[in-house]
Amino acid sequence: MKYKRILLKLSGEALMGEQSYGIDINRVMQYANDIKEIHSQGLEIAIVIGGGNIYRGLSAEKAGMDRVQADYMGMLATVINSMALQDALEKVGLKTRLLTAIKMEQICEPFIRRRAVRHLEKGRIVIFGAGTGNPYFTTDTAASLRAIEINADAVLKGTRVDGIYTADPEKDPSAERYDKISFQEVYAKGLNVMDMTAFTLCQENNLPIIVFDMNKPGNLKKLAEGEDIGTIVS
Numbered sequence: 001m002k003y004k005r006i007l008l009k010l011s012g013e014a015l016m017g018e019q020s021y022g023i024d025i026n027r028v029m030q031y032a033n034d035i036k037e038i039h040s041q042g043l044e045i046a047i048v049i050g051g052g053n054i055y056r057g058l059s060a061e062k063a064g065m066d067r068v069q070a071d072y073m074g075m076l077a078t079v080i081n082s083m084a085l086q087d088a089l090e091k092v093g094l095k096t097r098l099l100t101a102i103k104m105e106q107i108c109e110p111f112i113r114r115r116a117v118r119h120l121e122k123g124r125i126v127i128f129g130a131g132t133g134n135p136y137f138t139t140d141t142a143a144s145l146r147a148i149e150i151n152a153d154a155v156l157k158g159t160r161v162d163g164i165y166t167a168d169p170e171k172d173p174s175a176e177r178y179d180k181i182s183f184q185e186v187y188a189k190g191l192n193v194m195d196m197t198a199f200t201l202c203q204e205n206n207l208p209i210i211v212f213d214m215n216k217p218g219n220l221k222k223l224a225e226g227e228d229i230g231t232i233v234s
């Protein structure tokens with residue numbers, strides 16, 4: 001295995017699968033099986049999930065809602081997704097803990113860094129819910145922050161495209177995928193990998209970001225074994 005401890009970032013939208021809203025259980029089960037595969041090889045896995053399939057603060061603000069209120073709603077949406085994934089992970093036999101940045105003691109533990117690390121050392125999958133716990137941030141930033149805090153070897157950003165391209169591959173057929181790219185080059189070329197706050201956190205703390213297609217079963221394992229799929233930013 002190429003890594004010992006990883007932080008996997010999944011977008012909320014990816015959980016929709018073919019649906020236009022909510023959670024596609026088949027998709028969540030596929031993710032759980034993929035995660036089980038790499039866990040059985042001894043990898044320590046922490047996960048951050050977005051909430052975009054349910055609620056996005058920025059969109060609600062555009063529709064007239066108070067931004068802070070809407071962002072808290074977005075953070076709660078990530079907890080719903082986290083609970084769905086937790087359930088699927090336990091269905092495939094994994095031990096899990098959900099730790100959230102907003103206290104909800106009936107359903108999860110509060111985020112405490114040392115506790116998160118201890119769970120990982122014991123082989124439990126740790127899911128970080130409720131983003132950073134602060135409005136005006138994103139779950140990409142939560143992923144970068146938590147990855148740094150738990151000393152992860154990399155952030156694996158699972159998306160529906162298989163890496164970073166010279167242009168948007170869905171619009172420009174001549175777009176080519178990078179295998180590797182530096183943080184500097186991403187800035188210089190204005191490529192969109194994560195929002196700037198999340199991206200800068202990774203750069204300043206020398207934390208590699210790997211963008212890959214999580215929707216293809218088996219890709220996570222290939223990546224963990226060091227196969228050249230996706231794009232690595234380092």
Ligand code: UDP
Nearest residue numbers: 012050051052057071074131132137138139
């Ligand atoms: N959010 C927030 N602070 C955080 C993380 C998330 O306020 O630290 C809110 C924000 O409103 C965001 C929503 O939660 O729109 C869902 O998260 P995100 O958009 O990052 O989800 P994704 O795009 O990954 O599905």
